[in-house]
Amino acid sequence: MQIYDTGSSGQREPEPDENEDRHAALVRAHIAAEIERADGWISFDRYMDLALYAPGLGYYSAGAHKLGAGGDFATAPEISALFGACVARQCAEILAALDEGSILEIGAGSGCLAGDVLLGLERAGRLPRRYAILEVSADLRARQQAHLGRCVPHLASRIEWIDSPPARRFDGVILANEVLDALPVTRFLRSGGTWMELGVGTGSGGFFPVPRPASPAMAAQCELLRAGAGWPDGYESEYCPRLAPWTLAVTGALGAGAVLWFDYGLPRAQYYLPERNRGTLLCHYRQRVVEDPFLRPGLQDITAWVDFTALAEAGAGAGFEVSGYTTQAYFLAGTGVDEAMRSLAGADLNRGARLANEARRLMMPGEMGERFKAMAWTRSLDPPLGGFALRDLRHTL
Numbered sequence: 030m031q032i033y034d035t036g037s038s039g040q041r042e043p044e045p046d047e048n049e050d051r052h053a054a055l056v057r058a059h060i061a062a063e064i065e066r067a068d069g070w071i072s073f074d075r076y077m078d079l080a081l082y083a084p085g086l087g088y089y090s091a092g093a094h095k096l097g098a099g100g101d102f103a104t105a106p107e108i109s110a111l112f113g114a115c116v117a118r119q120c121a122e123i124l125a126a127l128d129e130g131s132i133l134e135i136g137a138g139s140g141c142l143a144g145d146v147l148l149g150l151e152r153a154g155r156l157p158r159r160y161a162i163l164e165v166s167a168d169l170r171a172r173q174q175a176h177l178g179r180c181v182p183h184l185a186s187r188i189e190w191i192d193s194p195p196a197r198r199f200d201g202v203i204l205a206n207e208v209l210d211a212l213p214v215t216r217f218l219r220s221g222g223t224w225m226e227l228g229v230g231t232g233s234g235g236f237f238p239v240p241r242p243a244s245p246a247m248a249a250q251c252e253l254l255r256a257g258a259g260w261p262d263g264y265e266s267e268y269c270p271r272l273a274p275w276t277l278a279v280t281g282a283l284g285a286g287a288v289l290w291f292d293y294g295l296p297r298a299q300y301y302l303p304e305r306n307r308g309t310l311l312c313h314y315r316q317r318v319v320e321d322p323f324l325r326p327g328l329q330d331i332t333a334w335v336d337f338t339a340l341a342e343a344g345a346g347a348g349f350e351v352s353g354y355t356t357q358a359y360f361l362a363g364t365g366v367d368e369a370m371r372s373l374a375g376a377d378l379n380r381g382a383r384l385a386n387e388a389r390r391l392m393m394p395g396e397m398g399e400r401f402k403a404m405a406w407t408r409s410l411d412p413p414l415g416g417f418a419l420r421d422l423r424h425t426l
């Protein structure tokens with residue numbers, strides 16, 4: 030996601046209105062009641078789960094505007110149709126190699142990526158048999174339906190929404206842009222030579238972090254992440270215990286084809302550098318970065334960067350080949366962003382100038398070009414993937 034203003038401009042901080050305040054109070058009460066039932070402590074991943082996904086209350090389950098203009102953050106497909114056009118070019122290559130197939134998109138946000146991918150595949154004469162969307166948010170599902178109804182009404186019969194990962198085998202492509210960063214993470218602390226789990230307690234001042242001795246399994250995981258890095262006492266960070274089981278569950282039905290993951294993150298050795306001693310957890314509220322995950326439960330997004338080494342391990346564990354890992358900039362260049370730009374702009378010079386500007390935001394190192402990565406998992410698919418051909422960063426994992 031991209032944030033335009035981090036609060037340093039001297040503008041007033043955005044404040045919730047009365048309705049939002051009321052909603053945050055309900056979310057707080059719901060989480061506090063669970064903490065009290067659990068004798069005063071819940072894990073951070075449970076807190077994140079409730080703040081983001083509690084039915085009817087969590088950030089993704091209730092009606093917060095979330096993405097795009099007037100929302101909390103902007104993602105690559107929200108910023109430019111070029112992103113979806115390039116993803117479509119990569120999908121076309123895969124569908125051509127398979128002869129035909131379907132697409133499953135996980136966590137489709139406002140539906141922008143789905144619309145742009147379908148339009149791109151239509152231009153390429155490579156429409157998928159089905160385009161399925163697995164979405165946990167009822168509110169976003171309604172936005173996707175409205176957007177796709179306007180953008181690709183003639184393709185409606187190919188699009189379907191599903192509530193759980195497909196049970197029946199299919200060949201094709203699975204896409205997920207900025208979904209992994211929304212999976213709940215567990216927080217830990219190195220203290221006095223031992224491992225502590227940083228959970229959540231509650232009191233009159235709201236929620237606060239509460240350490241307690243880590244379980245043997247968590248201590249073993251922390252040792253693995255530290256792997257020789259000299260973490261100082263007081264080092265705090267997080268990891269995502271659901272990454273492997275969740276990715277296995279959502280990709281399990283893919284027979285032949287590829288899974289394309291896009292997100293912000295790093296290989297493990299860079300993620301857990303000693304100097305990154307507060308982890309990568311961040312929240313987004315109305316285009317601002319907020320560091321405190323307890324500030325507005327239910328109103329702000331809570332995210333953590335993706336450990337791409339862990340994602341590669343999850344892929345290998347699920348029986349996929351990790352066929353590519355590169356930056357978003359190189360993925361877009363490798364899929365022919367310049368040609369996509371010409372095709373989208375046509376003879377419209379103003380549109381061409383706008384697209385060039387958007388391409389800079391997607392590709393410049395100081396914007397989204399390097400922080401965001403693309404990873405491909407493949408199964409029974411031979412040809413190399415264009416999006417990963419220009420720069421292979423797998424040796425950094």
Ligand SMILES: C[S@@+](CC[C@H](N)C(=O)[O-])C[C@H]1O[C@@H](n2cnc3c(N)ncnc32)[C@H](O)[C@@H]1O
Pocket residue numbers: 089096104105106107135136137138139141142163164165166169205206207208211212
């Ligand atoms: C940050 S948004 C990204 C949306 C979109 N992919 C984009 O790039 O604009 C995260 C999306 O993932 C969805 N999501 C979060 N957790 C999910 C899960 N466990 N299964 C399916 N979708 C999920 C959210 O509802 C939302 O649509």
